Amino acid sequence: MxxxxxxxxxxxxxxxxxxxxxxxxxxxxxxxxxxxxxxxxxxxxxxxxxxxxxxxxxxxxxxxxxxxxxxxxxxxxxxxxxxxxxxxxxxxxxxxxxxxxxxxxxxxxxxxxxxxxxxxxxxxxxxxxxxxxxxxxxxxxxxxxxxxxxxxxxxxxxxxxxxxxxxxxxxxxxPIVRENDGLALSSRNVYLSAQERSQALVLSRSLQSVRQAMEEGKVRTVDDARNLLVSVISSSPLAVIDYAEILTFPELETLDGSSLLTDADGEIIMALAVKFGRTRLIDNNVFIPKEAHALV
Amino acid sequence: MxxxxxxxxxxxxxxxxxxxxxxxxxxxxxxxxxxxxxxxxxxxxxxxxxxxxxxxxxxxxxxxxxxxxxxxxxxxxxxxxxxxxxxxxxxxxxxxxxxxxxxxxxxxxxxxxxxxxxxxxxxxxxxxxxxxxxxxxxxxxxxxxxxxxxxxxxxxxxxxxxxxxxxxxxxxxxPIVRENDGLALSSRNVYLSAQERSQALVLSRSLQSVRQAMEEGKVRTVDDARNLLVSVISSSPLAVIDYAEILTFPELETLDGSSLLTDADGEIIMALAVKFGRTRLIDNNVFIPKEAHALV
Structure with missing residues (x-):
């Protein structure tokens, strides 16, 4: 080398x-x-x-x-x-x-x-x-x-x-590489205190929750999905949400809140940015709702 | 081909x-x-x-x-x-x-x-x-x-x-390529009427006038040069000046009007844009005042 x-x-x-x-x-x-x-x-x-x-x-x-x-x-x-x-x-x-x-x-x-x-x-x-x-x-x-x-x-x-x-x-x-407990790898993870590190698991957990709720038919619209993301993340007292969005991918266009996720053509992204103390972490999940198939 | x-x-x-x-x-x-x-x-x-x-x-x-x-x-x-x-x-x-x-x-x-x-x-x-x-x-x-x-x-x-x-x-x-009478070649020259074509010669003539007056010591400052450019171009009744500027080249920075041209380090450009009827023509001359040497 x-x-x-x-x-x-x-x-x-x-x-x-x-x-x-x-x-x-x-x-x-x-x-x-x-x-x-x-x-x-x-x-x-x-x-x-x-x-x-x-x-x-x-x-x-x-x-x-x-x-x-x-x-x-x-x-x-x-x-x-x-x-x-x-x-x-x-x-x-x-x-x-x-x-x-x-x-x-x-x-x-x-x-x-x-x-x-x-x-x-x-x-x-x-x-x-x-x-x-x-x-x-x-x-x-x-x-x-x-x-x-x-x-x-x-x-x-x-x-x-x-x-x-x-x-x-x-x-x-x-694909995103994650720790065993789900935290997406990031050079900035080193900034996290033990408590922040533990609460930061809500990012991947919120994405997983939406995917699972979709499969179970409990989440059907874009608003349902966004609300569930926010509610899971908010269960962490330290989490300060910068954004929690659901958009088309890769065009990143807004989806109507009342529209069904399964009506979206092609890929959509659930994208998160959340602050824990002074550290801002991002995570996301890109998938095709029609196929309920994770790309990442 | x-x-x-x-x-x-x-x-x-x-x-x-x-x-x-x-x-x-x-x-x-x-x-x-x-x-x-x-x-x-x-x-x-x-x-x-x-x-x-x-x-x-x-x-x-x-x-x-x-x-x-x-x-x-x-x-x-x-x-x-x-x-x-x-x-x-x-x-x-x-x-x-x-x-x-x-x-x-x-x-x-x-x-x-x-x-x-x-x-x-x-x-x-x-x-x-x-x-x-x-x-x-x-x-x-x-x-x-x-x-x-x-x-x-x-x-x-x-x-x-x-x-x-x-x-x-x-x-x-x-280098700029010119007609025998000095007009810089341009695809837009085709727009010119015979009268405009004839008056458009003031562009190259004004640049030449400044160069000659500099060599004869009659033009010494940036303002002198700019004034002569404008005065020669204005001798054409059809000419509408868009700009007639003297700047450093290639940085295109302004020179103090009262400064001597020969004080400028490196190259300077005299740059013109003049309208004749609906046709906008440009011309310029880049040179090193210290060497009184035309690059183009």
Whole structure:
């Protein structure tokens, strides 16, 4: 495994792999502090690609002024161990100066998919994501790029960007990885106190409750489902709901509250963002109500 | 010369050229109605590239609602003759539906370089340019892309976009091509009446007058130069000035009016946009005052 820190080194390393015929190239962009969710992306990339590139870059552009950019957890030594173990061929760890050598004046933005859910709570966040991912795609020029479905809105936004701008890359969405007790893996879980960690289980539990109630015929409309989500989450005294929404996926369009879930064409998403103390966690479930079939 | 009309055909044709080792790839994006200015771009591309790709696409995204998208001149037969004669290997002529199969929600925008000059007169214009050029770059993946310096602001904006987003392409700026009497070539010159055509010569004449007066020491400050530009242009009764500006290049920053031209570091641009009847023409001159040396 090769560790590179500059764009020029990375381009050179990739040119070498391409000339050696080690294609397709799979790319796993991350912000580091890697966990089993990232490991699953690396393994999937390894199955589909001859060269696996991982980037580790905490991108200041996608953090708001009052968010946790400075305190976002970092552990390069442990990250490199995990990357090596899970088969990364090249790890790109640029500095902020390497990625933004001059004040960036160019922005890549996706409208309408970014105004709801996390886009509403974190203004500018998705512009930061689409801009840095555009840069990384231009540097790596991968055939496949791997993203976890925990950030389902990010997957929807990036798919739209790739399609709108004719980017020559396929976005591969990978299932959410959970702890045994159901908590979705997140680098931010490290912020949780023991009590918060325990109460945070209401996220996955609320999603499971709706799925089960649907199967039992106890939840039929969009409003039924939303009410059940909110009621399960509210059973946790520490939980402060940012949003609990049910939308079409990947268009992220609102569904009429009185409409039957089974009337929805295609996929829908139940998406949650809930604060526990100062830590904001997200979770979601994407499924096809007509087939009552979990995609994640 | 191969003419292709879909993204898939173009990608296939380019893959064939790449596999045959016919690289580097040079790209000349145009809106068609080709003239000797475009021909000069094709010839320069031919000198630097093994495969020359030209696109012809009148991009609705970069026209304002009251601009000339519908009436913009088009002549595919003549364009293809010129492209073949000047050595294009592949000509890409997509329909609007091929370029925008769904309403585009993704925008690539460059701030601060786009608020002055043509950006002020044509709100949204440069967002349309940077977005479609991003799409075309992603489709063609050229090593070099050739643009005429008549649209000097466009060159400045695209260079910034390429640098900010780490696009793997080099922007090659080519000199303005003029008629024998000095009129800068433009597809829009066809709109001019004989009288307007004749009076439009004040554009190049005003630029030349400033250069000459500088050499003779009669124009020394930025205000002197701007006043002379305006005075020469105003000698044409039909001319309606949109802007006549003197800025740094390629940053397009304002210069203090009382400062000496020869105090400016690096390049400066004298940039003009003038209306004759319903036709808006642009012209410019980029030079290094310290060296009194014309770049174009």
């Amino acid at each position: 090769r560790v590179v820190r500059t764009v020029a080194q990375l381009r050179e390393a990739l040119e070498y792999m391409r000339q050696g015929g080690h294609t397709p190239i799979g790319f796993v962009p991350t912000m580091g502090y890697l966990h089993e969710g990232h490991a699953s992306l690396l393994r999937r990339a390894g199955e589909m690609s001859s060269t696996v590139v991982m980037s580790i870059f905490v991108n200041p552009l996608q953090f708001g002024p009052n968010e946790d950019f400075a305190s976002y957890p970092r552990d390069e030594v442990r990250d490199l161990e995990l990357a090596e173990r899970e088969g990364a061929d090249i790890v790109f760890i640029p500095s902020v100066e390497e990625m933004y050598p001059q004040p960036i004046r160019t922005k890549v933005s996706v409208s309408s998919l970014t105004t709801q859910l996390c886009g509403a709570s974190r203004p500018g966040h998705f512009d930061g994501v689409t801009t840095v991912v555009s840069k990384l795609f231009n540097i790596v020029q991968p055939d496949y790029a791997f993203f976890g479905l925990k950030d389902a809105q990010q997957v929807a936004v990036l798919r739209r960007m790739v399609s709108d701008l004719n980017m020559n890359v396929e976005i591969i969405a990978c | 191969r003419v292709v009309r879909t993204v898939a055909q173009l990608r296939e044709a380019l893959e064939y050229m790449r596999q045959g080792g016919h690289t580097p790839i040079g790209f000349v994006p145009t809106m068609g109605y080709l003239h000797e200015g475009h021909a000069s771009l094709l010839r320069r591309a031919g000198e630097m590239s093994s495969t020359v790709v030209m696109s012809i696409f009148v991009n609705p995204l970069q026209f304002g609602p009251n601009e000339d998208f519908a009436s913009y001149p088009r002549d595919e037969v003549r364009d293809l003759e010129l492209a073949e004669r000047e050595g294009a290997d592949i000509v890409f002529i997509p329909s609007v539906e091929e370029m925008y199969p769904q309403p585009i929600r993704t925008k690539v925008s460059v701030s601060s370089l786009t608020t002055q000059l043509c950006g002020a007169s044509r709100p949204g214009h440069f967002d349309g340019v940077t977005t479609v050029v991003s799409k075309l770059f992603n489709i063609v993946q050229p090593d070099y892309a050739f643009f005429g310096l008549k649209d000097a602001q466009q060159v400045a904006v695209l260079r910034r976009m390429v640098s900010d987003l780490n696009m793997n392409v080099e922007i090659i700026a080519c």
